[in-house]
Amino acid sequence: MTRTLPNWACWGRVTCWLLALPATLAVEPVPAGALVRGLEAAAEGVDPGEVLLGELNCVACHPASTMVRSRLASKTAPRLAARHWRPGFASVYLRDPSGWKPGTTMPDLLHDRVPAEVAGLVGDLDAYLASLTTPDPREETRLNPLFVSQGRVLYHQVGCVACHPPLAPATAIFSQVAAGAATDPQAEAYVLGKLRQASVPLGRLDVKYSAQGLASFLIDPLALRPSGRMPSMNLSEAESLSIASYLLQAVAVPAAPSVATAGAGNSPMVGPGRTAKQVRRGRDSFHSLGCSACHEVEGEKRPTTRGSFGPPLAGLASHGTNGCLAPHPLRGVPRYQLTEAQRATLRLTLAAVTTWTRPPTTASSQAKRMTQLDCVACHERNGAGGPTPSRTDYFATKDEKDLGDEGRLPPHLNGVGRKLRQDWLREVLENGAKVRPYMLTRMPQFGTKNVARLVEELVALDDRSKTNAPPAYTAISAEAGRQLVGRGGLECITCHVFAGRSVGGLPAMDLTFTSRRLRWNWFEEYLRDPVALRPGTRMPAFWPDGEPANRVILGGKMDDQILAIWHYLSEGVGAKAPAGLSAP
Secondary structure, three states, rough: OOOOOOOOOOOOOOHHHHOOOHHOOOOOOOOOOOOOOOOOHHHOOOOHHHHHHHHOOHHOOOOOOHHHHHHHHOOOOOOHHHOOOOOOHHHHHHHOOHHHOOOOOOOOOOOOHHHHHHHHHHHHHHHHHHOOOOOEEEEOOOOOHHHHHHHHHHHHHHHHHHOOOOOOOOOOHHHHHHOOOOOHHHHHHHHHHHHHHHHOOOOOHHHOHHHHHHHHHHOHHHOOOOOOOOOOOOOOOHHHHHHHHHHHHHHOOOOOOOOOOOOOOOOOOOOOOOOOOHHHHHHHHHHHHHHHHHHHOOOOOOOOOOOOOOOOHHHHOOOOOOOOOOOOOOOOOOOOOOOOHHHHHHHHHHHHHHHHOOOOHHHHHHHHHHHOOOOOOOOOEEEEOOOOOOOOOOOOOOHHHHOOHHOOOOOOOOOOHHHOOOOHHHHHHHHOOOOOEEEEEOOOOHHHHHHHHHHHHHHHHHHHOOOOOOOOOHHHHHHHHHHOOOOOOOOHHHEEEEEOOOOOOOOOOOOOHHHHEEOOHHHHHHOHHHHHHOOOOOOOOOOOHHHHHHHHHHHOOOOHHHHHHHHHOOOOOOOOOOOOOOOO
């Protein structure tokens, strides 16, 4: 079903001129139902209904067993902190959540109220939420053009557009894409429109946030959205403010009504003159409407009745068509913006909840977690996921270094639990460890509690080896490895960085991280046949068909040479520099 928007709501996710394209190029402007990214690229066996139950956080209202709650790993609602949004935004948003934030999983709690009642409720709720914190006083009157310009590049570079819609053609951002690329305006508009259709909408950020408010959120999204669906992109304060400034300009619609007049009935917003009576009424409504079942509020304790607003989850399949899955539910029941297909999927899954007597398999749990966090937007694993062709243009390298696709695209995760040491995998997912400084796209941080189990699952699924220990280190072997890595050997330093230094034009991954990151068994197998483990890699095979590229060192014996390289690289940054690389 296509929703009709007010004619001022171009929504800014590409630009208003896209709406003037011929009908053959038009795209649906907003998601028809709740948008759950990752499902379209999910691995085989992931139950979309189970994912939806978790993303809608149904167990916040409907009691469920500990095992079911653990299995769903539900997305919790944002923690509410009014200082991050503009005064009065809540009273506008609550009138029509899916209108202001297309694809939202936030239900409409006021669908059954008359306009006068809605106006009173949203005014009281806004007064209550505004009373909890002090708004940020740094309210700008105009956006800094320099920040806007920098934010335009950063937004399209660091990885935001892996999930959110690009707002400019890749040819306008990356010179290496522009070279030789078609720049037909209609073709570019069509691509942007299709990408927007498959992206998480930005909504009217300019109505919700000031630049400082949005920047504060972007620096640490997990503080307010702890479930990790909006991860941290490791932005600095300057980067956050730049991206915020750009987005506020990009989504702004000049003809749109202001926050103070938007919404049903054009009721005035609650301002600094809110009364204590409004705040009390708002607090009471916050709990009676069920808002506190999902949302945490700063400085307020969660109610003990949480999880008991509705009937048990296991019995919902038999509750007919008047509940929260209904297109037009009864008074007092939340209305979710769902498609008929989503409702049917949820009913099928709810009918099976009573059969969930044990936790899911490791493979099922891992695949679902990668779907929930939308890891599949960037990474391919076992044939599922990875950026679509038109989105790959927004992945690039610094300084236009030509490292091929493996230098600009996030790596595939096939066998990653066998490839990476468990402690390094945890460092990457929990602490942001990185070894690809040449890649502009950043690895997001989803929060330790959201990825801890994923680390264990990947290792359990992929690591089939009984041992990962190489033969004992010897200084003689390590010295032979140093010769192989340097000039006159296999000359690895021609492409690879070593302890932060490079002799070649390509800044391929620093070799001194090798033994800290990789498992010995995978390293050995990779050097024997690089293309088998990384299709399309530019890493050459030094022992094709068992024939050594260097027959002198260690007599050209492949097993001895590979082990020698491992022993040498295991010395890390303290290793003696290889031949051809001068000392620092």
